[in-house]
Amino acid sequence: MIRLELAGPHTRLASTLCAACPQGRAGCCAAPPAVAWADVARIAHLGGIEWILDEIQVGRLRPIPRGLAILRVEPTLDEAGAWPARCVYLGAVGCTISYDRRSATCNYYLCDDAFEREGLGEGAHGGAREAQDALAGLYGRWDLELQARASERCPEGPPWDTSFLEWLGREYARLVRGSRRAIRRLAPAGIDSSALTARRRANMAR
Numbered sequence: 433m434i435r436l437e438l439a440g441p442h443t444r445l446a447s448t449l450c451a452a453c454p455q456g457r458a459g460c461c462a463a464p465p466a467v468a469w470a471d472v473a474r475i476a477h478l479g480g481i482e483w484i485l486d487e488i489q490v491g492r493l494r495p496i497p498r499g500l501a502i503l504r505v506e507p508t509l510d511e512a513g514a515w516p517a518r519c520v521y522l523g524a525v526g527c528t529i530s531y532d533r534r535s536a537t538c539n540y541y542l543c544d545d546a547f548e549r550e551g552l553g554e555g556a557h558g559g560a561r562e563a564q565d566a567l568a569g570l571y572g573r574w575d576l577e578l579q580a581r582a583s584e585r586c587p588e589g590p591p592w593d594t595s596f597l598e599w600l601g602r603e604y605a606r607l608v609r610g611s612r613r614a615i616r617r618l619a620p621a622g623i624d625s626s627a628l629t630a631r632r633r634a635n636m637a638r
């Protein structure tokens with residue numbers, strides 16, 4: 433079952449298949465996405481400036497031209513078996529950081545296996561696919577715009593300090609305001625209930 437939680441630019445998708453990922457224990461977290469410019473800006477906007485600076489300081493996030501890269505940790509063994517190399521934030525029972533500190537991709541991305549194997553087909557999951565495509569488009573565009581603005585503001589390279597991140601957070605808010613029409617389709621009132629479990633549909637109807 434695919435779950436879709438519409439929340440504008442913070443929309444989340446999840447699939448029951450993730451718990452038994454055919455790619456192995458780490459699933460897609462074996463290859464964490466970049467915390468790209470729009471993700472860094474989103475985290476800053478949501479109050480995570482200190483967290484970003486701390487994570488850079490300890491080396492779990494590393495500046496790259498696209499924004500920040502997440503550290504991958506080496507393969508290990510535990511009592512349940514082998515772990516592959518994976519995102520530093522992946523713990524034994526899933527992601528250890530909150531949704532407002534993750535790359536947006538971590539929140540909205542589902543692989544084709546999840547869409548195809550969950551049984552109900554493209555029509556039933558149209559809302560989920562549509563939300564994923566809309567978010568990929570928005571964040572892709574925001575990344576490019578923020579990267580250009582950051583280069584213009586800091587031609588010597590971003591200083592990665594509080595004032596730079598505060599600026600990025602404000603730029604994110606401005607981009608979100610400028611994308612109101614696209615984001616309206618991701619508002620909770622537009623939830624495609626066919627992509628939700630019966631229990632969640634019942635809860636929402638209360």
Ligand code: SF4
Pocket residue numbers: 460461463464465502519520521522523526527528529534535538
């Ligand atoms: S941040 Fe969390 S969801 Fe994203 S790749 Fe890492 S462990 Fe997975």
